[in-house]
Amino acid sequence: MAWPFPFGSVVGLVQGQPAGGLQLLALALLAGQLDGARSWQRGACLGSLFATTMMCATFWWLFISLHTYGGLAAPLTVAAIVLLSALLGLYYAAAAGLFVALAPARPALRALVFAALWLLAELARVRLLTGFPWGEGGYAHVDGWARPLAAWVGVHGLTFMAAWVAAWLAFCVLATKTRWVSAGALAVLSVLLAWLPVFNIADVEADPALVKPLSVTLLQGNIPQDEKFVGGTGVISALRWYGEQLGEAKTALVVAPETALPLLPQQLPEGYWDALQARFATGTQAALIGLPLGDYNTGYSNSVLGFKPALPSAAGQPAPPPYRYDKHHLVPFGEVIPPGFHWFIKLMNIPLGDFNRGAVGQPSFDWQGQRLAPNICYEDLFGEELGARFVDAASAPTIFVNVSNIGWFGNTVAIDQHLQISRMRSLEFGRPMIRATNTGATVIINHRGEVTHSLPRHTRGALVGDVQGRSGVTPYAWWVGRFGLWPLWALGLVIASGAFAGRRR
Incomplete structure (x- = not known):
């Protein structure tokens, strides 16, 4: 692999x-x-x-x-x-x-x-x-x-x-x-x-309506995993750095990785959430941001929120409500605990728990003529679930967006293995995939499964590049979407x- x-x-x-x-x-x-x-x-x-x-x-x-x-x-x-x-x-x-x-x-x-x-x-x-x-x-x-x-x-x-x-x-x-x-x-x-x-x-040909590439900024915070959820160190560092990068990005889309904001919206410092929404309420830029959502009563989810301004035709109207994607395929023992194994989880000092599942085939995030389909962490391992979005060719994604945090596994071959998984999804569906991760591999993959832009792993930085959305449905996407x-x-x-x-x- x-x-x-x-x-x-x-x-x-x-x-x-x-x-x-x-x-x-x-x-x-x-x-x-x-x-x-x-x-x-x-x-x-x-x-x-x-x-x-x-x-x-x-x-x-x-x-x-x-x-x-x-x-x-x-x-x-x-x-x-x-x-x-x-x-x-x-x-x-x-x-x-x-x-x-x-x-x-x-x-x-x-x-x-x-x-x-x-x-x-x-x-x-x-x-x-x-x-x-x-x-x-x-x-x-x-x-x-x-x-x-x-x-x-x-x-x-x-x-x-x-x-x-x-x-x-x-x-x-x-x-x-x-x-x-x-x-x-x-x-x-x-x-x-x-x-x-x-x-x-x-080969899958590009739809003429999607000829114009989408300019993207992919953020890689490189927050140490043993500090990521610690209030006095990693949390402050993440909020400050990602807040700055989201505010300074110049491209049409900016993507922050899985749990880039390691707090629930209601736990963020006063004014932070309002400023973040206001940043993308006007103008020509949008954002996809990974963060946890929910509360004690309704449960929690590992999610991506999308912010974009109102359409030009709706000038003067408030920005649309945030787009939301909830992770469907949860990591066993990480995000969902099998019955009888809570004793095992209690032996570890990791903030784990049972999360709510999102639905299969959730809608894409529409922006500048592209349909961006998020998936979180190892969800891109399950091509048959991504294929559920291709049953209707008219609403099929044009670009995959993976947000991940492989920091749990250090600077190891796990990063390379996950990259090969993402490349395979691009080959199967004839779609580019952009990946924003905490420690790597933050890359842009074209529809042929080739890495065209990348950041060095375990460094802090922003990857800027263009990605060409694609349309059409590959044979694999056609049959796996219908028959699994x-x-x-x-x-x-x-x-x-x-x-x-x-x-x-």
Whole structure:
């Protein structure tokens, strides 16, 4: 998903960038091991071991949030991360065990069954227990052969294809009678995949009405996470710096990250909230600002408020009420506490709690001919939920806006991983995404998934640039908006059912 080390350039590995070749190699090694397993029980053990290790290596940075900032004892933190990985690894244990039990004889078909079962395991991680699919294999292919296909099949489809290619490679190496025939077919497939990026088969053309780019300022406050919610230090620093930047920005839109204002509006210093609203009540500028909303009686939400002046045709009229977006997909144990786990949260010194959910497919923020669709933190991990906004092409977003705070996880590969997730969403939907974060990665991504502007991570600054909104609906946006992930579930289940029927015969 993102190479974490500063070395590796000799073999083409760049720190922070995806390493699709290694992902294919890892899956090929697992498939080869499963191909030689004597029982489904051994296959399940191998799958569990692989998946647990994979996820520990992917989101090990949870240690920083739980131990460094949360104060949880180091042994308990390690145990919690391993236990979470092992529980999620049960999906892959089931897939591996079923593969050993159902695998057909021919390498190509065997690889297809492996890919289908692997896809079902990934989909289970997306949907079950609120969903936590961080680190899915398809993200390793945001560059290269898979890019033209993302707008057709999405990241889960890429996961399926990568698993199929990796398994086929492994089975060709292990085959005896059909080795040369299979190897030849795989070589042809590899050449075709290598040439795919040459053909822009998934390009989405800009609507002529949206030719004019939108000028944006993206703010990155770099407030230390252990001070962010402390009244005498981080809160004062955030209110002062973000207040100054919001007041001085010159672009058509200014975006402040998740909980940039770390207080409820009613808790802000006297006059601060009124001055902020007055700043964008007139003129030609608008703002999207991350902050918590709510009260004790109605509950709280992790939200984005949008401010803009009244339309020229409404001169003399008061500015419209603030636009509001409430986060829908809440972080388990961070923003929503599963029943029976409050004791675990009480062990940590982190301001966590149960938040209210916003609806799926909330309206966009309309500004200067653009429809800006906010998402908060890891919500951009769930493309099927973003796709709900594309059912009606006339109201579909033209630009995605992600506001995040990855400061909980330090200066680690978590920042790079989240950037690859955002890039994949741009490829899937043919939409640019602008990201305003507390510590990084604050960037502008175009509709091809390319980073065009960026700020250095863990620095304080404002990123100024232009972003070109896009219209039209990609094939992926069309079907995922209407059917969700059911077509992929059906694909995996049909292939697995066919393998079961063939095995019985």
